[in-house]
Amino acid sequence: MQIINNPNKSDWSQVLKRPTQTVGDIEETVIQIFEDVRKNGDAAIKTYTSKFDGISLDSHIVTSEEIQKAMNAVPEKLQQAIKTAKHNIEAFHTAQKTDRIEVETTQGVQCWQEKRAIQKVGLYIPGGTAPLFSTVLMLVVPAQIAGCKEIVLCSPPNKQGALAAEIVFAAHLCGVTKIIKVGGIQAIAGLTFGTETIPQVYKIFGPGNQFVTVAKQLATKYGVAIDMPAGPSELLVVADEAANASYIASDLLSQAEHGVDSQVILVSTSKTLIDKVSEEVEKQLEVLPRKAIAEKSIGNSKLIYVENDTLALELINEYGPEHFIICSQNEDFYVDHIENAGSVFIGDYTPESAGDYASGTNHTLPTNGFSKAYSGVNLDSFSKSMTFQKISKEGILNIGETIELMAEAEGLQAHKNAVSIRLKDLK
């Protein structure tokens, strides 16, 4: 791991630079598949599933028999664990419900704001050897609480034409409307345009490889919203001399095993701690099954020594980490002043994996510095806020002239007329 001592502010942007991704040359493939799915619907879906997933399917819908089989295939202890996690995620996201906000801004002018569910949402769950059923919980639970009517889940089939039992189990447990065996660009294209099998949706959520990422970006050009732009996962830990080096090393490695482009940073006011963590990382790395991956991303990662907490905080806010762990005696200082982070983990007994699975917070978070402007997925991600207003005769008499003056000054006479015509009747 690279140790950096007291970097100059002018070098921060270089020090904090994220591994870059180039996606330019994927775009043409994505556009071409989108066009094909738009024109040919399910026929195109079948072709690409056969081509990319190596399996030819008569139907892409997960049947009730398949669901039943999956419900039996998941071991009892894991079923219980998934239910415990679901309970916590439900508790935290249910608490995020907001009441209608109502204000009489002027006598007779009643304004209110209400949140209403996005009616149709599409959730993408990647395939691969490790089935990411935890992401199913993170997306379906808030969609249900928000009241989305149609919750469509897409995930690529394996070579046997099936989804991992854990994914089907979690999806069914949480109440997905339709589970569809389709992955990659073709899944996102299907959710964007709709096909005979795949419903068209208004917003698409979920992680994916760079093909899925570019496909989601393209979907927005067709008016479909997405949860947030994606990037490699990342973790920043701030720690002082009192922190536990082996705990921190285990957290850094849990992030590093995600992928070779994961980024892991330790910022510390203690050189001793930096040395200890570095040693511990080497030690713990040796026994990891995903050592090859973790080793590569640890290679890109940084241990940064800074002189004091104020400087550390400034540097962290400039970086805007997706996950931010605080192991410092000054934890309140960081909690109170962190401006840019996706999710914050406080103290020795709050590993990032708690939030990844079961504490109740959402694990779909802004990477790549997007925490400066984007929220992680939360209950509001599945609804939109609408405003309402009702003005009485008294109300329009009270604010009518204000509107007339402003509309006239903006040169919009018909806007003024809409008020004048009413005032004339009332005066």
Added chain:
Amino acid sequence: MQIINNPNKSDWSQVLKRPTQTVGDIEETVIQIFEDVRKNGDAAIKTYTSKFDGISLDSHIVTSEEIQKAMNAVPEKLQQAIKTAKHNIEAFHTAQKTDRIEVETTQGVQCWQEKRAIQKVGLYIPGGTAPLFSTVLMLVVPAQIAGCKEIVLCSPPNKQGALAAEIVFAAHLCGVTKIIKVGGIQAIAGLTFGTETIPQVYKIFGPGNQFVTVAKQLATKYGVAIDMPAGPSELLVVADEAANASYIASDLLSQAEHGVDSQVILVSTSKTLIDKVSEEVEKQLEVLPRKAIAEKSIGNSKLIYVENDTLALELINEYGPEHFIICSQNEDFYVDHIENAGSVFIGDYTPESAGDYASGTNHTLPTNGFSKAYSGVNLDSFSKSMTFQKISKEGILNIGETIELMAEAEGLQAHKNAVSIRLKDLK
């Protein structure tokens, strides 16, 4: 105006089709200007301002002398009107503040959600003959309430190198940090990359022509968030036989005068009302200063007769109007069941122009059917929600095994280790 009787559901998508925009050929110009601004900063800004706005400026910053001049130039009555509108917008957006949400999801597992302001925001206000100072209020007021530290406003200079006094007045009144005389693509590029004069921001808000729209889309590729995708403004009115035809005509026209691509729709369960509104529109149109514009967009607009409220509602939810006026004896039915709309105006005395200027609701709203997934601008648009968690020894003992089981099933051993290493110390 085109009258459509009882359209078949299968024809709805055709009937409700919005005027299309093609922006493909603009993209290359936008990319080129972005590259130039990124490389050459203020020098590029000056070049494009001279080229597109026809004025060569030594400095693009609005000085305190210019602000003073603007404060004196706006007539007293208009100043008062702007202050009244500001008061109402402030009242409604202040009420949208939310408290921190805290839940102990499991004994010893404390999770909370807090909203923190986006630190740096850029607001774009178009120029042209009619100065849209109302949009200044709609964007700066919530940015201030949210607590954004740096609020940068960009607007194109006129041929004399100045901004409209009303824009400078409103910006200063509401507390903009920096007012910059720069418009179009170059303004958005400047806010995206930062120049010597223009600060780099995290999120860009505000309306604009198709060049600005494409530039905002491109900004998202560089990691800058935007308020929402843009499209021509639109209004849908639902009304029954008891509604006031001349009020409705005045509302339709106030929307139609925005631009030739504005869309205006009346849905009614009364053929008599449709005829009356059609006549009234012709009559009122004659005396409008912006008749030429309104006439064209009225030409594209539709009066749709449907047999009952249920069908009307279904059609309106399929369209998802930006502005939705309800003049119906069944107003509660529509208020309760509207799923997709930006802002809703209820009753005879609630013209759309009330919300455009002074009722207190925001007028920056999702067009083009985006109300199916996007909120209009509101207080939350200027902050992001962050989650925090703090787990005690007891807490990790309570949920540790759940995390271990799930991490193992996902094949992520280092995630499991981060918990196991802590549990080992505690057991």
